Amino acid sequence: MILQARGLVRSYGATPALRGVTLGLAEGEILAVTGPSGCGKSTLIHCLAGILRPDAGEVLYLGQRVDTLSEAARSKLRRGAFGVLFQFGQLVAELTAAENVALPLMLAGTGRREARTAALSWLERLGVAELADQRPGEVSGGQQQRVALARALVTEPRVLFADEPTGALDTLAGEQVLGHLVRLAREQGTTVVLVTHEPRIAGYADRELTLRDGVIDATGMGLTDKAVGA
Ligand SMILES: Nc1ncnc2c1ncn2[C@@H]1O[C@H](COP(=O)(O)OP(=O)(O)OP(=O)(O)O)[C@@H](O)[C@H]1O
Ligand SMILES: [Mg+2]
Numbered sequence: 001m002i003l004q005a006r007g008l009v010r011s012y013g014a015t016p017a018l019r020g021v022t023l024g025l026a027e028g029e030i031l032a033v034t035g036p037s038g039c040g041k042s043t044l045i046h047c048l049a050g051i052l053r054p055d056a057g058e059v060l061y062l063g064q065r066v067d068t069l070s071e072a073a074r075s076k077l078r079r080g081a082f083g084v085l086f087q088f089g090q091l092v093a094e095l096t097a098a099e100n101v102a103l104p105l106m107l108a109g110t111g112r113r114e115a116r117t118a119a120l121s122w123l124e125r126l127g128v129a130e131l132a133d134q135r136p137g138e139v140s141g142g143q144q145q146r147v148a149l150a151r152a153l154v155t156e157p158r159v160l161f162a163d164e165p166t167g168a169l170d171t172l173a174g175e176q177v178l179g180h181l182v183r184l185a186r187e188q189g190t191t192v193v194l195v196t197h198e199p200r201i202a203g204y205a206d207r208e209l210t211l212r213d214g215v216i217d218a219t220g221m222g223l224t225d226k227a228v229g230a
Contacts, residue, residue: 026191166196
């Protein structure tokens with residue numbers, strides 16, 4: 001198991017969001033997390049990625065606790081082994097596509113030229129190389145999400161967390177982004193936690209897990225289970 005959660009509980013004031021979630025991901029596995037609005041999907045992915053701390057329970061990455069790490073150590077993890085891709089608002093408006101993608105590498109200490117070369121190669125792999133010098137406001141939503149995906153993958157994370165990365169896109173643009181995400185994750189052996197509203201999109205995953213009212217819905221489990229022994 002590369003990533004595990006045990007008995008995760010999280011509330012916002014009096015509102016319970018997670019009420020005891022236990023799960024594990026095998027290395028290279030793509031897990032889809034589905035369920036109705038408000039069931040706790042974002043809270044779960046934020047706890048797994050070390051963005052939120054659970055009130056109770058544990059998150060382990062390669063057997064090491066994540067939830068007990070300091071804020072600084074958790075953000076270091078998100079600049080290294082973890083990648084995140086959210087619905088929108090993640091690109092820096094003032095920077096070009098290439099600069100946005102190069103940013104995580106430069107924050108990690110890579111030199112400007114090397115970071116730009118890597119950024120251009122990832123934009124190429126996502127089919128948006130021609131947008132390298134354009135700013136987010138000058139390209140379409142689907143193109144922005146491909147740039148955001150390049151930025152999430154440029155550091156070659158071992159785990160990618162994606163919270164409805166295509167939720168703001170139309171069907172075709174969404175499928176294209178998802179197609180790239182799944183293809184590149186398979187190529188790189190990246191483990192993926194993918195939150196989606198859409199059962200159809202969950203079909204790209206190895207396994208689907210449905211949340212209801214902050215717990216895993218056992219009746220919904222395994223329906224799209226294509227993973228062996230995961
Ligand atoms: N910042 C917050 N403050 C208060 N309550 C919150 C907050 N964020 C989430 N909640 C509540 O926690 C519960 C779980 O929310 P969460 O965002 O995890 O659901 P979700 O499954 O991601 O929903 P959606 O599909 O709409 O994105 C809901 O009842 C929600 O109203
Ligand atoms: Mg959500």
